Amino acid sequence: MTAMVTRACDIVLLGPPGAGKGTQAKRLAAAFELLHVSTGDLLRDEIARRTELGSEAKAFMVKGELVPDELVGKMLMGLLHSQAASGGCVYDGYPRTTAQAALLDGVLAELARRIDAVLFIGVPDEVIISRMDGRRSCSECGAVFHLTGNPPRQDGVCDACGGALGQREDDRAEVVVERLRVYRHYTQPLLDLYRHRGNLTEVDGLGGVDEVFGRLRAALESCRR
Numbered sequence: 001m002t003a004m005v006t007r008a009c010d011i012v013l014l015g016p017p018g019a020g021k022g023t024q025a026k027r028l029a030a031a032f033e034l035l036h037v038s039t040g041d042l043l044r045d046e047i048a049r050r051t052e053l054g055s056e057a058k059a060f061m062v063k064g065e066l067v068p069d070e071l072v073g074k075m076l077m078g079l080l081h082s083q084a085a086s087g088g089c090v091y092d093g094y095p096r097t098t099a100q101a102a103l104l105d106g107v108l109a110e111l112a113r114r115i116d117a118v119l120f121i122g123v124p125d126e127v128i129i130s131r132m133d134g135r136r137s138c139s140e141c142g143a144v145f146h147l148t149g150n151p152p153r154q155d156g157v158c159d160a161c162g163g164a165l166g167q168r169e170d171d172r173a174e175v176v177v178e179r180l181r182v183y184r185h186y187t188q189p190l191l192d193l194y195r196h197r198g199n200l201t202e203v204d205g206l207g208g209v210d211e212v213f214g215r216l217r218a219a220l221e222s223c224r225r
Protein backbone atom coordinates (compact mmCIF):
# COMPACT_ATOMS: atom_id res chain seq x y z
CA MET A 1 0.00 0.00 0.00
CA THR A 2 1.47 3.33 -0.98
CA ALA A 3 -0.87 5.76 0.72
CA MET A 4 0.57 9.28 0.81
CA VAL A 5 0.15 10.77 4.24
CA THR A 6 -0.18 14.51 3.82
CA ARG A 7 -3.01 15.55 6.15
CA ALA A 8 -5.61 14.10 8.46
CA CYS A 9 -8.20 12.04 6.68
CA ASP A 10 -11.56 11.05 8.10
CA ILE A 11 -13.53 8.22 6.57
CA VAL A 12 -16.98 7.02 7.59
CA LEU A 13 -17.96 3.41 6.87
CA LEU A 14 -21.70 2.87 6.62
CA GLY A 15 -23.62 -0.35 6.12
CA PRO A 16 -26.07 -2.69 7.79
CA PRO A 17 -24.95 -4.85 10.70
CA GLY A 18 -22.95 -7.76 9.30
CA ALA A 19 -21.80 -5.87 6.19
CA GLY A 20 -18.17 -6.34 7.23
CA LYS A 21 -17.55 -2.79 8.49
CA GLY A 22 -15.39 -3.90 11.42
CA THR A 23 -13.11 -6.16 9.38
CA GLN A 24 -12.73 -3.63 6.59
CA ALA A 25 -12.31 -0.66 8.94
CA LYS A 26 -9.37 -2.38 10.64
CA ARG A 27 -7.69 -3.01 7.30
CA LEU A 28 -8.32 0.50 6.00
CA ALA A 29 -7.00 2.00 9.22
CA ALA A 30 -3.81 -0.06 8.94
CA ALA A 31 -3.34 0.71 5.24
CA PHE A 32 -3.93 4.46 5.55
CA GLU A 33 -2.38 4.87 9.00
CA LEU A 34 -5.63 6.06 10.54
CA LEU A 35 -7.20 5.36 13.92
CA HIS A 36 -9.94 2.73 13.82
CA VAL A 37 -12.86 4.13 15.81
CA SER A 38 -15.52 1.50 16.47
CA THR A 39 -18.18 2.73 18.87
CA GLY A 40 -19.40 -0.89 19.23
CA ASP A 41 -15.91 -1.98 20.38
CA LEU A 42 -15.61 1.04 22.67
CA LEU A 43 -18.97 0.24 24.25
CA ARG A 44 -18.10 -3.46 24.66
CA ASP A 45 -14.87 -2.36 26.33
CA GLU A 46 -16.87 -0.16 28.74
CA ILE A 47 -19.04 -3.19 29.53
CA ALA A 48 -15.99 -5.44 30.08
CA ARG A 49 -14.49 -2.83 32.43
CA ARG A 50 -17.83 -2.64 34.26
CA THR A 51 -18.01 1.14 34.04
CA GLU A 52 -21.20 3.07 34.70
CA LEU A 53 -21.46 3.93 31.00
CA GLY A 54 -20.98 0.25 30.17
CA SER A 55 -23.81 -0.87 32.38
CA GLU A 56 -26.13 1.82 30.98
CA ALA A 57 -25.17 0.91 27.40
CA LYS A 58 -25.55 -2.83 27.89
CA ALA A 59 -29.27 -2.54 28.58
CA PHE A 60 -29.77 -1.15 25.05
CA MET A 61 -27.21 -3.30 23.27
CA VAL A 62 -28.56 -6.69 24.35
CA LYS A 63 -31.91 -5.74 22.81
CA GLY A 64 -30.37 -4.54 19.55
CA GLU A 65 -31.38 -0.94 20.29
CA LEU A 66 -29.20 2.12 19.88
CA VAL A 67 -27.39 3.48 22.89
CA PRO A 68 -28.59 7.09 23.40
CA ASP A 69 -26.69 9.69 21.36
CA GLU A 70 -25.47 11.59 24.46
CA LEU A 71 -23.81 8.51 25.97
CA VAL A 72 -22.03 7.55 22.77
CA GLY A 73 -21.09 11.17 22.07
CA LYS A 74 -19.58 11.64 25.53
CA MET A 75 -17.52 8.49 25.10
CA LEU A 76 -16.23 9.62 21.72
CA MET A 77 -15.38 13.29 22.35
CA GLY A 78 -12.20 12.79 24.33
CA LEU A 79 -10.93 10.24 21.86
CA LEU A 80 -11.46 12.48 18.84
CA HIS A 81 -9.53 15.29 20.49
CA SER A 82 -6.67 12.97 21.42
CA GLN A 83 -3.26 12.73 19.79
CA ALA A 84 -4.08 9.19 18.64
CA ALA A 85 -6.87 10.55 16.42
CA SER A 86 -4.95 13.55 15.10
CA GLY A 87 -3.96 11.86 11.83
CA GLY A 88 -7.59 11.01 11.06
CA CYS A 89 -9.92 8.11 11.70
CA VAL A 90 -11.96 5.38 10.10
CA TYR A 91 -15.37 5.53 11.79
CA ASP A 92 -17.05 2.14 12.08
CA GLY A 93 -20.56 2.16 13.51
CA TYR A 94 -20.61 5.94 13.96
CA PRO A 95 -22.59 7.99 13.09
CA ARG A 96 -25.78 5.96 13.34
CA THR A 97 -28.31 8.81 13.64
CA THR A 98 -28.64 12.27 12.09
CA ALA A 99 -27.87 13.81 15.50
CA GLN A 100 -24.62 11.82 15.65
CA ALA A 101 -23.76 12.92 12.12
CA ALA A 102 -24.21 16.56 13.19
CA LEU A 103 -22.04 16.01 16.27
CA LEU A 104 -19.26 14.45 14.19
CA ASP A 105 -19.37 17.37 11.72
CA GLY A 106 -19.12 19.79 14.66
CA VAL A 107 -16.16 18.07 16.31
CA LEU A 108 -14.27 17.74 13.04
CA ALA A 109 -14.93 21.42 12.28
CA GLU A 110 -13.40 22.34 15.68
CA LEU A 111 -10.34 20.39 14.59
CA ALA A 112 -10.32 22.10 11.17
CA ARG A 113 -11.18 18.79 9.53
CA ARG A 114 -14.16 17.34 7.74
CA ILE A 115 -15.41 13.97 6.57
CA ASP A 116 -13.37 13.21 3.47
CA ALA A 117 -15.26 10.15 2.30
CA VAL A 118 -18.28 8.07 3.24
CA LEU A 119 -18.18 4.48 2.03
CA PHE A 120 -21.36 2.43 2.08
CA ILE A 121 -20.88 -1.35 2.09
CA GLY A 122 -24.03 -2.89 0.59
CA VAL A 123 -25.05 -6.47 1.38
CA PRO A 124 -28.49 -8.10 0.87
CA ASP A 125 -30.54 -9.08 3.95
CA GLU A 126 -30.31 -12.85 3.49
CA VAL A 127 -26.51 -12.65 3.42
CA ILE A 128 -26.51 -10.50 6.56
CA ILE A 129 -28.58 -13.00 8.51
CA SER A 130 -26.32 -15.92 7.57
CA ARG A 131 -23.15 -13.93 8.24
CA MET A 132 -24.29 -12.85 11.69
CA ASP A 133 -25.52 -16.33 12.56
CA GLY A 134 -22.09 -17.84 11.92
CA ARG A 135 -20.05 -14.97 13.36
CA ARG A 136 -17.87 -15.81 16.36
CA SER A 137 -15.82 -13.26 18.30
CA CYS A 138 -12.89 -13.69 20.66
CA SER A 139 -13.77 -12.88 24.25
CA GLU A 140 -10.16 -11.73 24.83
CA CYS A 141 -9.01 -9.70 21.82
CA GLY A 142 -12.22 -9.16 19.85
CA ALA A 143 -10.94 -10.90 16.66
CA VAL A 144 -13.83 -11.95 14.45
CA PHE A 145 -14.26 -15.32 12.68
CA HIS A 146 -17.01 -17.04 10.76
CA LEU A 147 -17.91 -20.72 11.13
CA THR A 148 -17.82 -21.31 7.37
CA GLY A 149 -16.44 -18.15 5.74
CA ASN A 150 -13.39 -17.61 7.96
CA PRO A 151 -13.17 -20.48 10.46
CA PRO A 152 -10.54 -20.50 13.23
CA ARG A 153 -7.78 -23.13 12.90
CA GLN A 154 -9.07 -24.83 16.05
CA ASP A 155 -12.77 -24.97 16.88
CA GLY A 156 -13.78 -22.35 19.43
CA VAL A 157 -10.24 -20.97 19.85
CA CYS A 158 -8.97 -17.60 18.62
CA ASP A 159 -6.09 -17.87 16.09
CA ALA A 160 -4.68 -14.55 17.26
CA CYS A 161 -4.53 -14.96 21.05
CA GLY A 162 -5.88 -18.40 22.00
CA GLY A 163 -8.93 -16.84 23.72
CA ALA A 164 -12.35 -18.50 23.72
CA LEU A 165 -14.65 -17.77 20.77
CA GLY A 166 -18.33 -17.19 21.30
CA GLN A 167 -21.39 -15.65 19.70
CA ARG A 168 -22.04 -12.03 20.63
CA GLU A 169 -25.30 -11.82 22.54
CA ASP A 170 -26.62 -9.34 19.99
CA ASP A 171 -25.74 -11.60 17.02
CA ARG A 172 -28.56 -13.99 17.95
CA ALA A 173 -31.16 -14.18 15.18
CA GLU A 174 -33.97 -12.44 17.10
CA VAL A 175 -31.72 -9.53 18.06
CA VAL A 176 -30.36 -9.25 14.51
CA VAL A 177 -33.91 -8.68 13.24
CA GLU A 178 -34.23 -5.73 15.64
CA ARG A 179 -30.78 -4.39 14.72
CA LEU A 180 -31.80 -4.42 11.06
CA ARG A 181 -35.02 -2.57 11.86
CA VAL A 182 -33.12 0.02 13.87
CA TYR A 183 -30.57 0.35 11.06
CA ARG A 184 -33.30 1.04 8.49
CA HIS A 185 -35.10 3.53 10.66
CA TYR A 186 -32.20 5.55 12.12
CA THR A 187 -29.09 4.93 10.06
CA GLN A 188 -30.28 4.46 6.49
CA PRO A 189 -31.39 8.13 6.23
CA LEU A 190 -27.71 9.07 6.59
CA LEU A 191 -27.13 7.67 3.11
CA ASP A 192 -29.26 10.44 1.63
CA LEU A 193 -27.59 13.05 3.79
CA TYR A 194 -24.10 12.13 2.55
CA ARG A 195 -25.29 11.46 -0.99
CA HIS A 196 -26.61 15.03 -1.16
CA ARG A 197 -23.26 16.29 0.04
CA GLY A 198 -21.60 14.38 -2.76
CA ASN A 199 -19.23 12.35 -0.63
CA LEU A 200 -20.96 8.97 -0.61
CA THR A 201 -19.50 6.04 -2.53
CA GLU A 202 -21.39 2.77 -2.64
CA VAL A 203 -19.32 -0.39 -2.64
CA ASP A 204 -20.50 -3.94 -3.24
CA GLY A 205 -19.96 -5.87 0.02
CA LEU A 206 -20.36 -9.33 -1.53
CA GLY A 207 -17.32 -11.52 -2.04
CA GLY A 208 -14.19 -12.24 -0.05
CA VAL A 209 -12.60 -9.87 2.45
CA ASP A 210 -9.70 -9.07 0.07
CA GLU A 211 -12.03 -8.42 -2.80
CA VAL A 212 -14.18 -5.97 -0.84
CA PHE A 213 -11.09 -4.32 0.61
CA GLY A 214 -9.76 -3.77 -2.93
CA ARG A 215 -12.99 -2.00 -3.87
CA LEU A 216 -12.89 0.23 -0.79
CA ARG A 217 -9.26 1.12 -1.32
CA ALA A 218 -9.93 2.01 -4.93
CA ALA A 219 -12.80 4.25 -3.82
CA LEU A 220 -10.44 6.04 -1.44
CA GLU A 221 -7.61 6.66 -3.82
CA SER A 222 -8.20 10.38 -4.00
CA CYS A 223 -8.58 10.85 -0.24
CA ARG A 224 -4.90 11.31 0.62
CA ARG A 225 -3.92 13.62 -2.21
Ligand code: AMP
Pocket (backbone or CB within 6 Å): 017, 039, 040, 041, 043, 060, 061, 062, 064, 065, 066, 067, 068, 069, 072, 092, 093, 094, 095, 096, 100, 170, 179
Ligand atom coordinates in the same frame (compact mmCIF):
# COMPACT_ATOMS: atom_id res chain seq x y z
P1 AMP B 1 -21.66 -2.71 16.43
O1 AMP B 1 -20.52 -3.43 17.04
O2 AMP B 1 -21.24 -1.49 15.67
O3 AMP B 1 -22.54 -3.62 15.61
O4 AMP B 1 -22.58 -2.17 17.62
C1 AMP B 1 -23.17 -3.05 18.55
C2 AMP B 1 -24.22 -2.32 19.34
O5 AMP B 1 -23.62 -1.23 20.06
C3 AMP B 1 -25.31 -1.66 18.51
O6 AMP B 1 -26.35 -2.57 18.18
C4 AMP B 1 -25.77 -0.56 19.47
O7 AMP B 1 -26.57 -1.09 20.50
C5 AMP B 1 -24.47 -0.10 20.10
N1 AMP B 1 -23.85 0.98 19.31
C6 AMP B 1 -22.67 0.93 18.64
N2 AMP B 1 -22.40 2.11 18.05
C7 AMP B 1 -23.44 2.93 18.36
C8 AMP B 1 -23.77 4.26 18.01
N3 AMP B 1 -22.99 5.01 17.22
N4 AMP B 1 -24.91 4.78 18.51
C9 AMP B 1 -25.73 4.05 19.30
N5 AMP B 1 -25.49 2.77 19.63
C10 AMP B 1 -24.35 2.21 19.17
